[in-house]
Structure formats: C-alpha cells, structure tokens
Amino acid sequence: MAKQRKIIHVDMDAFFASVEQRDHPEYKGKPLIVGGQPNSRGVVAACSYEARKYGIHSAMPCSRAYRLCSHALFVPPRFDAYREVSNQIRDIFWRYATEVEPLSLDEAYLDVTYTEAFNGSATLIAQAIKREILQETRLTASAGVSYNKFLAKIASDMDKPNGLYVIRPEQGEAFVAALPVGKFHGIGPATETKMHNLGIHTGKNLREKSLTELTERFGKAGQYYYNIARAIDERPVRSQRIRKSLGKETTFAEDIHSIPELTAKLLDLAERVFESLSKQNLKARTITVKVKYADFQQVTRAHSTEHIIQLTDLKQIIPLLLEKTEAGIKPVRLVGLSMSGFDVPVLQTHQPQLDLALNDEF
Template sequence: MTPLQRKIIHIDMDAFFASVEQRDQPELQGKPVIVGGQPNSRGVVAACSYEARQFGIHSAMPCSRAYRLCPQAIFIPPRFDAYKAVSKIIHEIFWRYATDVEPLSLDEAYLDVSHSSEYKGSATRIAEAIKHDIKAETQLIASAGVSYNKFLAKIASDMDKPDGLYVIRPEQGEAFIATLPIGSFYGVGPATEIKMNKLGIKTGRDLRSKSSVELTKHFGKSAEYFFQIARGIDHRPVRSTRIRKSLGKEKTFKTDVYDKTLLLEKLNQLAQKVFENLAAQQFMAKTITVKIKYANFKSVTRSYSSTKIFIQLPEIPNILTELLSRTDAGQQGVRLVGISASGLQSMNDKKAKNGPADQLEFNLN
C-alpha cells in the first residue's frame, strides 16, 4: 500500500500584535506602529506593523534604535489579553479543518490536514478557506505555507507575506531547498549560519553536498537533522496539545435569513461536510449541536445526544429539523448557522460498537 502523502499547513498571522492594535484603533491604520517598550526605555520591539518594517524595524530590536530609525512611529504597550482572545478564535478555526494542530505561539501553528475531506482533500483550498475564515471573523490577515512536511510548510508561509499563500509540492521540495539561503533554514541561528559559511555552506545545495560524517563532526546531534532536511526529508509529526473533542462547520449569511426551509437546507449541507470529515478521520459522534446566531448577534445552541448509538448521517435531517424548531429561527432573522459533532469516539474503539440506545436526550443549552 502506498503511504499517505502528508499535507501540512503552517499558518502565521501577519504583524499580529500590531495588526490587532490597528484593527481596534482605526486611526492607527496605515501608520508605523510598534508594540513593546517606549522610545526612551530599555524595552524591545515585540511586534511592528508593515509600515514600520519599511524603516528596517523588526521584532527584538531595542526600542531606542527603532525610534532613531523612525521617530514618527507610534509606540504602544502590549495588550496580551486582547491578543489571547483573538488567538483563541484563530485556533478554533484551525480545528475546523485539521486533525492535529500544533501551536507554536499565539499567532502561528502547524496543521495536519492529511485526512481532511474538505475541498476534496486539497490542502491549498483548505489553506485558502482558513485564511478566509480568519479574515471574516477577526478582520486580520494570515499567511499560509502548504507542503508535505513541517520544515517546508514553515518556510513557505514566509515567502509571500503579507497575505501570502505559498505551496511547495513534493516534486519541488529538493529543488526549492537547493537554492534556499542557509540562514533561512529553520533551526539555523546566527551563530550556526556563521559556522556553516566558514565551511562553505551558504545554500541548501551546499549543505546537501556534505556527508553525514562531516556534518556530525561539526554539528554533533544536529547533524542528522541538517542531513535529512537538505534532502527535503522531515518526518516530524504535527503534535497536538489537546485531544479533538468536536468537529463542526458554520455558515455566515450576507443578509439575515428568515426562511426556515433555507436554513435547514444549509444545515444539512454543513452536516454532510462534517460527517465526511468524521469518516475520513475515523470518528463517530455521540452528540449533534446546532448553533444559531440571530441578527442581534445573540447566539443559542441546541443539542441532541445518544448514550449508546453513535449518530450516523441518515438520521441527521430529522434531528436538525427538531433542533431548529427549538429556536426562534423564522421569527428572528438569522445571520449564522452551524453544526458540530461532539462526544467523538474512534471507529476502532470496541466501546463504540453498541446496540440500540436506551436513552435519547434533547438538550437546550
């Protein structure tokens, strides 16, 4: 059997802290914004807008130097509570599409979408959808890198910033790495770059020309990583920091919807996608939840649970009809509908193979 081709996405928010400040304070848009210490302090730049970067300012630069480069820059102290709130939304979006999510910081993460059935399994289209959802729900811009391993996906996400989407396909990996400056390699810091340059290693092609023995002599335990990565090989898995508890899809309407027939049609379409993803990821669900957001932005959820039987797609239309009837949809305009499947259990788990349910339960949350 041919091994499954991995599909890895790296998402990196563009100028995250500074972009949040520009979003929340519209008067800052289009201006050089620096988040961090004050100009006369010993602090450093935590983040800066792209307008500030045009002056050569970058993260970790002393604020005093940033001020000399751009005296008209606007210095703002960080608001970590605001950044964490946005980060939570972004990471929930990741989980809509990926089977595994590995956060690297508040504003970036690796996603494994190898088993996703979204967009017929196209990682590129999934990345486009994630970028779209992030912009729609946070008014912020993200860049995405798509490839067959973590190393290349991370490099790719930095290729076309801001608002980038760069794809490195398996057949392009080695050629891409060959021309890559060694300083751009993830894991090669300034000191290692200087050491490599002294050894005549300035590009990926130069690194690939070195034997494993030679690299071990100079770089010890890191040698194997460098040897493999120069050949486009990176088997590191995307390591989730949490277990998937649910899987869902949402749809925001351009205008408020009062037609319950239309709402049910959209919910059934979303359910089809959710259960395709469940099947692809070898899960069964125990609870179905419908989410409704009204025109006044108030949200409600209605849930259906089974204690033994794991819900299958043919049962869903009747369940959705019942759940929707327990909302004010039709009486109030609806701006968003969503469906999620939770209480997930692997199809390979023997406990999932139960007989008829002895209790069915509708929950009003």
C-alpha cells in the first residue's frame, strides 16, 4: 500500500517588505512599498501589511500606490539581501524534507512523506520549520499542510500572516466544494469571469461539469479543472526544475516612440540575457520580445530557429519582431526580451521508493 503523501507549502509573509522592516526598525508599523519611487514609472515589487490596508498590492504602478497612500515609505529593492535570506530558509527546509521545490525566493513546496522527525507528523514538522525560520531570520512564514500541492498552496494563504492551516485527506473534497473558484490556484480573473458566466462559482459547481464540457470550454486546462474540483493533484514535488526561459525587461522613465531607440534598448537587454545564459551554460533556440504600450496593453512576438541563437543574430531578429507590433505607432512604456527553447540535458530527480511505515498522522 502506497504511503499517504504529505506536502507542505511555505510562503514567507510580505517577504521583501518584511526584510526591509527587520533591517530598518524605523520602517516597522508603517506602510512600506518596495519598488520604484512615487513619481517613477516603476511598479510595486512588494508591500507591507500596513500598506495593503490601503488597497496597495504587488505589480501596481507606484504612482497609483502613492495616490492611495501618500504617506507610504518607498524604498528600492535589495535583491542580494532577499537572496541571502532565501538561502537561509531553504537550508531549513532541507533539514526536514526529502524534496524541496522552490517557486520563488520566498516560497516552496516540501515533500515530508518520508520524514521521520516528529514521528512523521507534517503538522508538527511545519510548526518546527516556522519556528526555526523565526529564530534564524527574525521573519514569519505561513504554511499550508495537505496531501497534494494544490491544497497545500491554498492552505498556506488561509491564515496569513504567521499562519498554519491543515487540510487533511478526509477534508479535501468538502473543502474544495465550498471554495470560490477565484481562490483556486491556476484560475485567474479572466477564467474566473468565464466560469461565472457558465454558472460556476464554487468547487461544487465546477465538479458538476463533465470532463468533456470542461475540455470544450477551457481546452487542455479542462483536465486540470476537472481534477482539482475533486481535490486530485498528482504532481510530485521536484527538487530539480529545468529553467524554461530567461529574460530581462525595463520600464522607461518616459514613453518611447522611436524604433531605433527601442531596438537599442532591446539589444542592451539581450547582452544582459546572454551574459546570464553563459553563466548557466544555457543555449537557446527561441527569442521572445515583449512590448507594453502607454495604455498598459502588452503583446509578445517570438521567433524560433533550428540552430542555437547567437547574440549577433538579434541585430536582425529584433527589428523584425518589432515590426509585428504597434511600436512606433503607439508610445511604449516597457520592453522585455527573453530566451527559451534551451538545449540542455534533462535533470533527474530523486524520488524515495521505500515505504518506511511511518506514522500517517497529519
């Protein structure tokens, strides 16, 4: 008999902002925004819980954040500091988990199915991880505990900040049935609206739809929606994740109309991307250019080849991709460039095979 899987999702609380408040005591208790300045074209990278009370959230233009809370503190991000803390918390994860799958600097999935600590109790393991994070970093984290990745991620967001929420195997289906579809990981605002138009408001409504109907309405994602409506998610926690793309982007202080100027900006980004590719020994076959206009609409244009793309190739490819956009006609506020289609070997991950007959207490 296969062991019951035990998955923990750990998510640091307001990570960037919390690091800043820890390192700068004068920021504590105040609405803090990490990102651009109020009068810049930048966006909010993160904000403290005090700032969230004003309706501020990540990815919001800093100018709008300032209008919502004019007395907020705006500070630039310090990614080196965040990476240092991220490495600390990942070291803590590895003390308990057999597999750790980071999603970003501040969150990760942990598989503790075969962990012997605390007699195999995933709840007690999550408590220990939260405790050690607080002791070693002076930061709080929220954790979700369940039997699959989908439920663990939702659980980690149920009791923030500094929360711990457990969804046991016998609770999974009922929990999902009562959950609004907008809370489902993987269902964004556009899909949520489409579901509402179909009379799908909760997991219960979603479960009432057949696989055929969901596939017809949502394509390949229909299978995923069919499964999660039944609290089914068989995705393993993978310690090694193959990078699918690598890119850079930049927001301009003033909108740009000139194609030559945009081309030059993209070539500058390309040099930085290729420097990163070289460091990671990656070779790409696809280039994608992103253009965001002054009205915040954005488009992407891609070009793929059978051979490895060289930096010198981009002098010809970038102008061709820009021609397929409205750049030069509409003012542009942001451009980005990414490389993908990497020519790299598949990484193997370790998956424990032995049933250690540990206590199945959650």
